[in-house]
Amino acid sequence: MTHASHSLRPPEDWCENAYDLVRGLAVYSGSMLVDGIAKVIAKHPEGNIANAFNHKQVGCKIWARDKLLESSGPSYRRIVVLGGWYGVLPAMLLEDRRFNIAAVDSYDIDPAVEEVASTLNSAFSDRFRAITADMYALDYQGLGADLLINTSCEHIADLGGWLSLVPSGTRVLLQSNDYFSEPTHISCVSSLDEFRAQAGLAKLDFAGALPMKKYTRFMLIGTV
Ligand SMILES: C[S@@+](CC[C@H](N)C(=O)[O-])C[C@H]1O[C@@H](n2cnc3c(N)ncnc32)[C@H](O)[C@@H]1O
Missing domain, CATH: 3.40.50.150 (Vaccinia Virus protein VP39)
Structure with a gap:
């Protein structure tokens, strides 16, 4: 995959990636708060949790x-x-x-x-x-x-x-x-x-x- 096709990824894709990444961070860190952030990304993608x-x-x-x-x-x-x-x-x-x-x-x-x-x-x-x-x-x-x-x-x-x-x-x-x-x-x-x-x-x-x-x-x- 080229760099150009990476930058053309639709935002929905990124939301899924963010969910996977933050779930991984939650397992790695053992943090219930980080697990909560993964749940927010999945359940409330319209929320501005990143801010x-x-x-x-x-x-x-x-x-x-x-x-x-x-x-x-x-x-x-x-x-x-x-x-x-x-x-x-x-x-x-x-x-x-x-x-x-x-x-x-x-x-x-x-x-x-x-x-x-x-x-x-x-x-x-x-x-x-x-x-x-x-x-x-x-x-x-x-x-x-x-x-x-x-x-x-x-x-x-x-x-x-x-x-x-x-x-x-x-x-x-x-x-x-x-x-x-x-x-x-x-x-x-x-x-x-x-x-x-x-x-x-x-x-x-x-x-x-x-x-x-x-x-x-x-x-x-x-x-x-
Ligand atoms: C942007 S947020 C928080 C910013 C802050 N620096 C922080 O992170 O704690 C400000 C919040 O205050 C809430 N807020 C503003 N006026 C309020 C009021 N009269 N009663 C309760 N919440 C209020 C807003 O709805 C918003 O969710």
């Missing part, structure tokens, strides 16, 4: 996971993720044996992501739920969370307004960025100091910046 699991997204979430462990420890009764998209971070937390997590709930306003997140986390279905809801419409007192995670702060119009719904003393992990040129980013910040001021947390256990090629990601871990 949610690109190396920059994964890097930012490994950073979140490591700093969470360092600053807040390994044990959680119920972690609630807001703007959880395809549930990549819940899967990364539930698979990580350093943690002891009884439950993770992932809320997102987009109904199209619920099933994809459930498929991705199918190996953890006894501890994971994906729920379609607006994070501004939740009763945070009633959620029973001992940690709220929002790595989608650049996607919500009013971070301070959202945090005002959260009972004081609640532990939170927040990420935002300075990637202003992305049209869906309606609330970027220019610096870590601006993010700190926007969030106005009562207690801060970690504040840091992670430079990526095109933007810098900012993270705060503390209590409201």
Whole structure:
């Protein structure tokens, strides 16, 4: 087969190849999360899992996971993720044996992501739920969370307004960025100091910046 015929392959072919490749990676690595990605490729080819699991997204979430462990420890009764998209971070937390997590709930306003997140986390279905809801419409007192995670702060119009719904003393992990040129980013910040001021947390256990090629990601871990 020539190089030219390789480049003429239809995209459906590539989707099948991606499924085979990722299944192989799952067997090779023993990762239930990677197996979940293979299932998503097969069941939800319309989903943008390649974007949610690109190396920059994964890097930012490994950073979140490591700093969470360092600053807040390994044990959680119920972690609630807001703007959880395809549930990549819940899967990364539930698979990580350093943690002891009884439950993770992932809320997102987009109904199209619920099933994809459930498929991705199918190996953890006894501890994971994906729920379609607006994070501004939740009763945070009633959620029973001992940690709220929002790595989608650049996607919500009013971070301070959202945090005002959260009972004081609640532990939170927040990420935002300075990637202003992305049209869906309606609330970027220019610096870590601006993010700190926007969030106005009562207690801060970690504040840091992670430079990526095109933007810098900012993270705060503390209590409201
Ligand atoms: C592109 S994704 C996640 C980006 C983020 N950097 C990450 O990987 O965690 C942003 C998500 O926030 C969700 N979202 C935006 N506004 C929301 C709201 N009010 N309540 C719940 N989810 C929301 C969107 O539907 C989308 O799935």
